[in-house]
Amino acid sequence: MTLPTADTRVTYPVGELERTARVVHVASADDGRLAIITDVSSFHPADAAWPDQPADTGTISAGGADLAVLDAVVAATDGEVLALGADIPVRKGTEGWAFLVAHLIADGTAITEGDEVVIRADAATRRSLSRGHTACHAASLALNRALAGRWSKLARTDALGNPDFDGIAIASSRIEPNGSVDRYRLNKSLRRAGFDVAGLADELETLADAVTQMMAGWAAAGASVVVERDGDLLTDRRRWVAELPEGVARIDCGGTHVTSLAELDGVQVEFGLDEDQGTPILTMRTAVVADR
Structure with missing residues (x-):
């Protein structure tokens, strides 16, 4: 053949x-x-x-x-x-x-x-993974905004103009049905870049509340989501585009998504902190109520 x-x-x-x-x-x-x-x-x-x-x-x-x-x-x-x-x-x-x-x-x-x-x-599988992927992107933007005050030096910015902690520190990202798991390395290079990790372990619950509330606000606003694409081929560049109250956010992405952040109604965000061979790892988990 x-x-x-x-x-x-x-x-x-x-x-x-x-x-x-x-x-x-x-x-x-x-x-x-x-x-x-x-x-x-x-x-x-x-x-x-x-x-x-x-x-x-x-x-x-x-x-x-x-x-x-x-x-x-x-x-x-x-x-x-x-x-x-x-x-x-x-x-x-x-x-x-x-x-x-x-x-x-x-x-x-x-x-x-x-x-x-x-x-x-399968429609149900697609929808659950799409909700998880959209939640992942929205959470990354909310996390960047919540952590903006911890930067003492200029850093590259995200789609909303905040220091891009997610893009700089990301170690791995995993989309799950109706949720996601992202792991961030709080290593020496991140600290040299101006990110302050002091006291972060004691503020994880406060951080989770801030990110959850921000995402809840975007869901309540019914922010629309589309996938922009340069063409129909598998290799053509695609972008996740969300019309948020703060402005239009564009993130390069090859996955699937729901069409509105209203689908994230009831989302919850949790954080954990552990180590990988001596390097602190911040883990962010999102979970969207599945039956909404």
Whole structure:
């Protein structure tokens, strides 16, 4: 079978769940599953380069049968080899490589190159992860504002003009159903940059209240959210855009989102402080009431 030469077109950034597509390649993954690659996909895939949001769940329908998609990952090919997930040897967008959505299904399925299929992402899973991702971005902006007084030196600023603690100190970010977990390194370089960590451990509850209340205000205002995109390809740049009372915030993002911060009604934020090999780690957890 020939390998694709063009990036997968994706429709999940605009909220689409279902898309009729043409199979352009079928490959066997190392774990025995089949990787189904289509010309277009409504599935959000996991990206090993920044694995914050998990893949959608759902099905591929072919020949009248609904086949479970066991996982979806970013794949890439230079025309000679196909690499999946963490095996991709180059950065996304590298010239001469096509970047693809690979839908992983059980082996033994009779799907072949050229088949027309229907890709369906599960609506409940998508919504819960979208709420978690939107909460993550909103919380990062609220956290930056709440910590602004701890900077004694000029620092790069975020989308609202506050010192970008989130962008400077982030170690990892994980989107969960209706929530998120972000971990920040309070290391020597952060302190040299002018961030004061003194007394922070005693103020975690106050910090959580400030961030929660700020997000609650944005939810009550019904701030709208859209995903701006430069094009339909998997590699095209996309941005999370929220019309907040303080102004329009834009954050580069390849994930999925709800269309209004009103969906975050009832959000709660918690903080914890621990260590990783002697480096203090601040953890922020967001949780959105699931049945609202």
